Amino acid sequence: MTTFLACGLILAGVGFYLAGTVGLLRFPDVYSRLHALTKADNTGLGLLALGVALLAGSPRLALLIALVWLVAIIAASVACHLIAGYALQVGECGDEDDR
Amino acid sequence: MTALDSLLALLLLLLAARCVSARSLLQAIVAFIVLGLLLALSWVRLEAPDLALAEAAIGAGLLGVLLLGTWRSLPLGHGNERIPLPWQGLRPALITTGCTVLAVLLTVALHQHPEQAAMSGLAALDQLDAAGVDQPVTAVLLNFRAYDTLLEMGVLLMALIGTLMLDSPLPRDTELPARTMLPATLAQLFLPLILLIGLYLVWAGAYSPGGAFQGGAVLAGAGVLLILTGFGEGDGRDGWVLRALLAGGALVFTLAGLLLIPVTGAFMAYPQGLVTPIMVLIEFSLALSIALSLLLLYTGTPGLRRRGER
Numbered sequence: 335m336t337t338f339l340a341c342g343l344i345l346a347g348v349g350f351y352l353a354g355t356v357g358l359l360r361f362p363d364v365y366s367r368l369h370a371l372t373k374a375d376n377t378g379l380g381l382l383a384l385g386v387a388l389l390a391g392s393p394r395l396a397l398l399i400a401l402v403w404l405v406a407i408i409a410a411s412v413a414c415h416l417i418a419g420y421a422l423q424v425g426e427c428g429d430e431d432d433r
Numbered sequence: 434m435t436a437l438d439s440l441l442a443l444l445l446l447l448l449a450a451r452c453v454s455a456r457s458l459l460q461a462i463v464a465f466i467v468l469g470l471l472l473a474l475s476w477v478r479l480e481a482p483d484l485a486l487a488e489a490a491i492g493a494g495l496l497g498v499l500l501l502g503t504w505r506s507l508p509l510g511h512g513n514e515r516i517p518l519p520w521q522g523l524r525p526a527l528i529t530t531g532c533t534v535l536a537v538l539l540t541v542a543l544h545q546h547p548e549q550a551a552m553s554g555l556a557a558l559d560q561l562d563a564a565g566v567d568q569p570v571t572a573v574l575l576n577f578r579a580y581d582t583l584l585e586m587g588v589l590l591m592a593l594i595g596t597l598m599l600d601s602p603l604p605r606d607t608e609l610p611a612r613t614m615l616p617a618t619l620a621q622l623f624l625p626l627i628l629l630i631g632l633y634l635v636w637a638g639a640y641s642p643g644g645a646f647q648g649g650a651v652l653a654g655a656g657v658l659l660i661l662t663g664f665g666e667g668d669g670r671d672g673w674v675l676r677a678l679l680a681g682g683a684l685v686f687t688l689a690g691l692l693l694i695p696v697t698g699a700f701m702a703y704p705q706g707l708v709t710p711i712m713v714l715i716e717f718s719l720a721l722s723i724a725l726s727l728l729l730l731y732t733g734t735p736g737l738r739r740r741g742e743r
Contacts, residue, residue: 405626412619 336388343385350378364421372414376407434478441475458507462500469493482642483570486634490650495727498657502731563705566712567640574644575712579690579701586683586719593679593726597735620662627655635720639709645682645716649723656728656737666740667732675725675736682722686715 357370383403387396448468455461469492476485520526557573566572574582631651638644659665689711690701697704703711729735 405623408619408622412616416615 336391340385340388343381343388347378347381347385350374350381354378365418368414368418372410376410379403379406438478441471441478445471445475458504462497462504465500466493466497469497483644483647486642486647487650490647490654491727494654495650495657495731499731563708566638566709568638568642568644570642571638571644571712571716575715576703576708579686582719583683583686583690583701586686586722589723589726590679590683593729596730596733615658615662617662617664620658620664623658624655627651627658631655631720631724635716636713638716639712645719646723649720650727652720652724653727653731656724657731660732663740665737667729667734668736668738669734671736678721679725679729680722682715682719685718689715 351374354371354374357374358367361367361370380403383399387399390396390399445468448464448471451464452461452468455464469488473485473489473493476482476488520529557577558569560577561567561569561572563576566575631648631654633648634643634651635645635648636643638648656665660667689703693703693707694700728737
């Protein structure tokens with residue numbers, strides 16, 4: 335039963351990742367791409383971490399996975415904030431990487 | 434798992450090709466960082482966690498920061514020109530041919546003496562009890578082949594001295610614009626965690642994957658975070674404490690090897706009872722030296738100070 339639930343969670347997480355990646359590739363500007371990437375990936379990572387923690391089967395491992403999830407989410411939000419702030423400052427630069 | 438490994442190998446090749454054929458320098462750097470991360474994953478798959486940790490911390494982490502820092506201080510518009518493909522021009526063609534020949538020769542060399550390589554590994558495992566640490570990789574690095582590790586530390590110090598002697602050939606704007614600065618909360622949140630992980634990695638080197646190089650690189654990462662969040666910055670002057678810590682790794686290593694010659698009769702041989710404390714002492718002084726050298730390579734200055742301090 336637990337394995338079944340874990341697999342479901344991991345599959346749902348992968349689905350969120352897929353949606354986020356499609357959004358990154360298809361959305362028109364920096365902000366909506368960031369929106370797609372951070373929202374979908376954070377949820378995806380959460381579901382994935384939950385599934386893996388269920389499969390791990392030990393409270394200590396589950397706690398460590400939760401810590402990894404927390405640190406990854408903080409790092410992702412900060413990176414998103416930085417990129418959005420930079421884009422706002424210098425304007426959209428599209429695909430060129432001129433500074 | 435074969436499918437996963439094949440996918441990993443394929444991605445590595447694609448990213449390596451991307452590194453040398455990217456449209457601009459920035460794209461090449463980003464491809465190189467991702468390559469480093471996937472390389473670390475490959476080492477995990479090959480059951481070499483020590484190498485994976487080193488590759489992730491130094492190869493993908495610090496080297497990426499150094500490359501991006503260099504790219505940032507290039508003059509505007511510089512480095513945006515297209516990198517020539519391997520067959521465009523004589524120099525790229527020569528470099529490509531040279532690298533290919535080297536790769537082929539290395540592969541041939543690897544396949545000629547597989548038994549001997551395995552023998553030395555078994556010999557090291559046999560002697561593990563005498564090494565004072567339970568982790569074979571650390572035993573080889575700090576005891577059986579201590580001389581190599583000492584010289585590696587020397588190479589790192591030489592690289593730092595060479596960089597400092599160049600005296601910043603690129604105009605370096607140390608004042609980051611406020612917008613691209615990392616929020617200070619990030620340092621306050623992550624610094625205790627990073628310090629804990631770095632010190633744990635150094636300590637854990639005695640009995641599980643980890644060690645001076647991996648731990649040192651993580652500690653250097655903490656320093657980079659402090660600079661990026663605006664708590665610290667590079668200083669043109671250095672103090673004797675910093676110099677002592679920088680030289681500490683090589684000094685402690687050499688002194689421990691020299692001072693015990695009368696007892697053991699050989700350079701870098703340690704007496705049976707003392708071997709574990711000596712290993713730990715060497716490991717921690719090495720880690721501090723490595724962390725500081727890597728951090729100073731990043732700032733490009735001989736010293737460090739708190740931001741705003743003169």
